[in-house]
Amino acid sequence: MSDAEDLERFRRLDDEQLIRLDAELDPRALEVLYERHHVVAFSLAGRIVGSRDQAQDVVHEAFLTLWHDAGRYDPTRGPVRTWLMSIVHDRGLDTLRRLSIRERLHPDAAARAIAPTESDLTSATPDARETPAMRAALQALPEQERRIIELAYYDGWTQSEIADMLKLPLDTIRRSARAGLLRLRETLLSQLEAPP
Numbered sequence: 001m002s003d004a005e006d007l008e009r010f011r012r013l014d015d016e017q018l019i020r021l022d023a024e025l026d027p028r029a030l031e032v033l034y035e036r037h038h039v040v041a042f043s044l045a046g047r048i049v050g051s052r053d054q055a056q057d058v059v060h061e062a063f064l065t066l067w068h069d070a071g072r073y074d075p076t077r078g079p080v081r082t083w084l085m086s087i088v089h090d091r092g093l094d095t096l097r098r099l100s101i102r103e104r105l106h107p108d109a110a111a112r113a114i115a116p117t118e119s120d121l122t123s124a125t126p127d128a129r130e131t132p133a134m135r136a137a138l139q140a141l142p143e144q145e146r147r148i149i150e151l152a153y154y155d156g157w158t159q160s161e162i163a164d165m166l167k168l169p170l171d172t173i174r175r176s177a178r179a180g181l182l183r184l185r186e187t188l189l190s191q192l193e194a195p196p
Contacts, residue, residue: 006028007028007031007032010028010029010031010032011032011035013029013032015033015036015079015080015081016075016079016080018032018033018080019033019066019070019073019080020070022066022067022070023070023071023073025067025068030063030066030067033063033066033080033084034063036081037081037084038059038063040081040085040155041059041062041063041084041085041088042055042056042059043155044085044088044089044092044151044155045058045059045062045088045091045092047147047150048088048089048092048093048095048096049092049095049096049099054095054099055092057095058088058091058092058095059088061091062084062087062088062091063084065087065091066083066084066087077164078161078164079161081161082161082164082165085157085161085165086164086165086167089165089166133188134184134188137183137184137187137188138150138184140183140187141180141183141184142180144176145176145177145179145180145183146180147166148162148166148173148176148177148180149177149180149181149184151165152177159173159174159177
C-alpha cells in the first residue's frame, strides 16, 4: 500500500478513532487531525495573540500537545475538536503571559512582537473583514461577551462547545452572548440614528 493510499485510509476515520491512533504516536493520525482542524485552530490563536507569527507558534505547540497527550482525551467531555480548541486557547494565553512578562522587562520589543499587521488581521481574524463600525462596536464589548460572539458567529462554535472550551457554565455563555448582541445592536443603531 502506498503512502497516499495509507493516508487516505486514515482520512476516512473519525476524530475519535484518530485520537486513539494518535495516542500510539502515529504521525499519520496527527497529520489528518491537523488537516481537519488547523484553520479553525489558527483563527482562534490569531484572535487570542493578535499576531500571525505568534498564532502559528501557538498552533504548533497545541498540536504537539495533542499528539503527546492524546491518551488523556476523554470522549465524555466533548469532541476532539473542542478539546483541541481548549488546548489552543490555553497555549494562546500562555503566550500572552510570556509576552506580558517580556513587555515589563523590555517594553519596545514586546510591543513589536505582539502588534498585528494589517495582513495579520485580514488573514487571521474574520472580524477584520467587517465594517469599521462593526469592528469598533465589537471591540467596545466586555472581553467575555466579545470572545463568545466571535467564537459563535465567526468560527461557528455552538454555545455548548464554547462553554466547554472556556470552562464556563452554559447559562453564563447564553447570558453573555445575549447581552453582547444587545449591546452591539444598541451601539450600531445609535450610530445609524446619529446625524452625519
